Amino acid sequence: MSSISTAADSPAEGAIPRTGFKRGLGLFDSAALVAGSMIGSGIFLVTPGMARDIGSPGWLLVAWVATGVLIMAAVVSYGELPAMMPGAGGGYVYLREAFSPLVGFLYGWSVFLVTQTGSIAALGVAFARAAGVLFPGVAEDRYLIPPLHVSEHYALSLSTAQLVALLSIALLTWTNIRGLDYGKRVQNLFSTTNVLALLGLIVACLVLGRSEAAVESNFTNLWTPRDPQPLAPGLTAATAYGLLAALCVAQVGSFFSSIGWENLPMMGDEVKDPRRNLPLGLVLGAGLVSILYLLANLGYLSTLTFDELRSVPGDQVASAALESVWPGVGALLIAGAIMASTFGCNNASILGGARTYWAMARDGLFFEGAGRLNGARVPGWGLALQGVWSAALVLPRTFDPATGAYGNLYSNLLDYVISILLIFSYVLPVLGIFRLRRTRPDAERPYRAFGYPVVPAFFVAGSCLIVLMLLLYRPYTTWPGAVIVLLGVPVYLWRKARPGMSE
Numbered sequence: 001m002s003s004i005s006t007a008a009d010s011p012a013e014g015a016i017p018r019t020g021f022k023r024g025l026g027l028f029d030s031a032a033l034v035a036g037s038m039i040g041s042g043i044f045l046v047t048p049g050m051a052r053d054i055g056s057p058g059w060l061l062v063a064w065v066a067t068g069v070l071i072m073a074a075v076v077s078y079g080e081l082p083a084m085m086p087g088a089g090g091g092y093v094y095l096r097e098a099f100s101p102l103v104g105f106l107y108g109w110s111v112f113l114v115t116q117t118g119s120i121a122a123l124g125v126a127f128a129r130a131a132g133v134l135f136p137g138v139a140e141d142r143y144l145i146p147p148l149h150v151s152e153h154y155a156l157s158l159s160t161a162q163l164v165a166l167l168s169i170a171l172l173t174w175t176n177i178r179g180l181d182y183g184k185r186v187q188n189l190f191s192t193t194n195v196l197a198l199l200g201l202i203v204a205c206l207v208l209g210r211s212e213a214a215v216e217s218n219f220t221n222l223w224t225p226r227d228p229q230p231l232a233p234g235l236t237a238a239t240a241y242g243l244l245a246a247l248c249v250a251q252v253g254s255f256f257s258s259i260g261w262e263n264l265p266m267m268g269d270e271v272k273d274p275r276r277n278l279p280l281g282l283v284l285g286a287g288l289v290s291i292l293y294l295l296a297n298l299g300y301l302s303t304l305t306f307d308e309l310r311s312v313p314g315d316q317v318a319s320a321a322l323e324s325v326w327p328g329v330g331a332l333l334i335a336g337a338i339m340a341s342t343f344g345c346n347n348a349s350i351l352g353g354a355r356t357y358w359a360m361a362r363d364g365l366f367f368e369g370a371g372r373l374n375g376a377r378v379p380g381w382g383l384a385l386q387g388v389w390s391a392a393l394v395l396p397r398t399f400d401p402a403t404g405a406y407g408n409l410y411s412n413l414l415d416y417v418i419s420i421l422l423i424f425s426y427v428l429p430v431l432g433i434f435r436l437r438r439t440r441p442d443a444e445r446p447y448r449a450f451g452y453p454v455v456p457a458f459f460v461a462g463s464c465l466i467v468l469m470l471l472l473y474r475p476y477t478t479w480p481g482a483v484i485v486l487l488g489v490p491v492y493l494w495r496k497a498r499p500g501m502s503e
Contacts, residue, residue, distance in 0.1 A: 020373045021088060021269035024180045027277045027284075029188060034261045034285025036191035037348035039198065039341045041126045042257025043293055044318035044334060047300055050250040051310035055228025055237040057218040057301050063247050064297050066462075067254040068290035073459035075261060075286045076450035077430050079279025082265040083447035084436070086274030089359025090266035090352070091429050098432030098439075101363070102492055107424045108360045109488035110481075112389065114413045115421050116353035119260075120390035121410040123346040124165035126338065131164055133335035138164050140406070147397055147406060155397045155406070165394050172347050173387035176354075179376035180270055183351050190344025197337040198292045201318060205299025209325035217305045226306055231473045248469035252418060252477065255466070258293065260345065261286050262425055263352030270355075275446035354382035365495050413484075419467045420481030427463045430456050 025033065047060070054060050081094045092111070096104030111117075125140075132138040140161040147155035176183040228237040228246065237246035264271070264281055271277050296318075300309055303321040312320045318337070322330030354370070358379040361371025367385060374380030396409035433449055433456055449456050471478045 019088065019269050020377055022180055022377045023270055023272045023274075024184060025267065025271045025277070027272075027281060029184050030264055030271055030277050030281025031284040031288075032188045032191035033264050033267075033348055033351070034281055035195060035289050036187050036344040037260030037263045037352070038258055038286065038289045038345075039191075039194045039292075040123060040257070040260070040345040041130070041338050041342050042253070043198070043296055044338055044341075045315050046253030046257050047297055047317050048310045048312050048315040050253045051306065052229045053231065053237065053246045053250050054243075055225045055246070056221075056223050057306050058222035059237065059243065059247065060250075061294070061297060061301070063250045064254050064294050066247065067251060067258055068294060070251075070255065070459060070462050071258050071261075071286050071290055072283075073455050073462070074426055074430065075282040076279075077433060077452070077456040077459055078262075078265070078426075078449075079282050079447050080433050080445060080449040080452075081429060081436075082268050082278035082282075083275045084443055084445050086268040086271065086278055087359070088267060088269040088355040090262055090268070090356060091425055092356050092359050094265075094429045094432050095424070096363075098435045099428070101365075101496075102489070103428070105360065105365050105492045105495075106485050106488045107428075108356050108365070109491065110417065110420060110424060110485050111353060111356050112366075112386070113488075114417050114484060115425070116349060116356070117386060117390040118393055118410045118414045118417075120169060120346055120349050120353070120386070121165070121393040122408075122414060123342045123349065124169045124390070124394060125161065125408060125410075127168050127342040127346065128161040128164035130335045130338035130342065132161060134332060134339075147399070149399070152401060153399050154409070155399055156395050157397050157406070158395065162394050166391050168343065168346065169350075169387055169390050169394070172343075172350050173383055176347070176350055177374065177376070177378065177380045177383050179378055183347060183378075186347050187344060187351070190340055190347065194337070194341045194344050195288065195292070197340060198296060201322065201334075201337070202292065202295045202299045204325045205303045205321050206295070209299075209303040209321060211303055211305075211324065214305045214308075215302055218301045235473075245469050245473055248466045249473055251466050252470070252474065254293070255422075256418060258286075258289065259421075259425070260348065263348045266352035266355040279447040350383065350386065353386050354379045357382040357386065364498070365492070415477055416480035417484060418477040418481065419470050420478075420485050422463055422467060424485070427460055427467075430459055 050063055051060050054063060085093055085097065087093060092104045092108040095107050128138055138160045140159050142160045143157060144160065144163060145158040147157040149155045175186060225238045230236050231242065231245050231249060235242045235245065237243045261282055265278060268274050268278060300317055300321050303324050309317060319331040319334040322334055357366050357370040360366035361368060369381035370379060370385060372381060393410040398407040398409055398412060
């Protein structure tokens with residue numbers, strides 16, 4: 001097993017660590033990477049679905065507050081790990097060191113197979129869909145290669161939207177292969193743009209688009225249930241238990257619109273003064289986005305009545321809110337904002353993922369080429385492999401014979417791994433803090449988890465409650481992901497059995 005790189009590898013800010021990476025990310029860059037990783041398309045789309053489950057404006061806001069509290073509990077806890085082990089690889093390294101190489105590998109396996117690459121594919125298609133609002137020729141049903149069915153339920157196709165998604169992934173991958181400075185500039189530009197776009201949406205909704213009818217309807221009867229949709233036969237948010245279940249299930253929208261900040265710890269070898277800037281960058285970036293998300297939802301409720309909000313066509317709530325301010329223009333502005341947010345978010349995902357494969361390859365658990373840096377001191381082969389697999393996930397389509405509708409395979413895969421993503425990317429690393437405090441009590445910890453053990457335990461308990469409710473009421477988001485992860489066990493055993501491999 002390779003040794004953990006530390007800040008001692010690179011005492012000078014811009015020096016090259018022994019691993020070969022260049023430390024080029026300062027505090028602003030780190031916070032921008034976190035913010036850009038979190039702001040995708042979710043904040044513009046997920047609120048109507050949450051509203052249908054929860055059934056009242058007040059509890060909808062509580063769901064977003066709960067998300068912000070959980071996210072901040074996670075980052076102020078998680079920050080202890082990159083401060084203690086500020087090398088490349090992020091969660092893979094933390095789980096390897098806290099639990100075992102197998103647990104670390106299963107994390108990295110899911111990152112490459114589905115979670116990171118599937119997210120890159122999804123963000124690419126989301127970028128293309130938004131582009132289609134501005135350029136009608138870009139559409140998922142405008143085919144360059146019509147669907148070629150490989151079975152009754154699956155096909156391959158190439159539409160103009162898929163082509164734009166592929167080109168965006170290729171462009172960002174190529175940019176990052178050229179070096180960290182290029183990726184950093186793209187990230188800083190789009191993170192700043194996305195924060196300003198969200199601020200503009202908030203001001204437009206709260207000030208220019210404020211509707212007295214919406215404010216009176218939503219905030220006069222803040223907690224009154226408004227015909228919430230059933231979570232299961234006979235179970236809705238109108239009862240206390242149903243409300244708890246609805247708040248947990250709704251986190252699929254709000255919590256999973258707020259993740260991605262773990263991309264920064266994956267790049268620990270490229271952060272200047274990592275023992276300070278890694279935890280601080282996490283807190284600043286995640287804190288800013290959490291506040292903006294809550295304000296955006298206050299803006300939606302100040303512009304649209306609750307019934308209007310939860311029945312928005314296609315769940316395009318941001319477009320509907322801004323259309324009420326600037327009819328005929330609002331939807332175009334939001335399309336531009338989604339293009340910027342998904343482009344920046346995808347850049348962050350591409351940046352972070354390849355560093356995980358680099359760490360795995362150094363341990364002999366991934367393709368050997370992914371463990372080498374190119375002349376620009378970035379894992380070029382790892383970035384290329386990630387780009388190729390992400391692009392491959394854009395092409396398969398799902399097909400429903402009953403409706404004749406086509407979907408996207410990556411979307412199904414991401415739905416399947418939601419609970420596993422929560423457990424492996426967030427719960428287990430935070431649990432690793434408890435284990436490492438016991439197994440390595442004398443290790444240097446420049447930053448110690450805030451509120452330990454209460455705050456980390458609160459995050460773990462809250463996250464486990466969400467997973468439990470998803471298992472009960474959205475089982476398709478739980479067990480299929482477990483199967484995908486467990487398929488990694490024989491792969492790990494095969495790699496471990498190769499000559500020269502050991503614990």
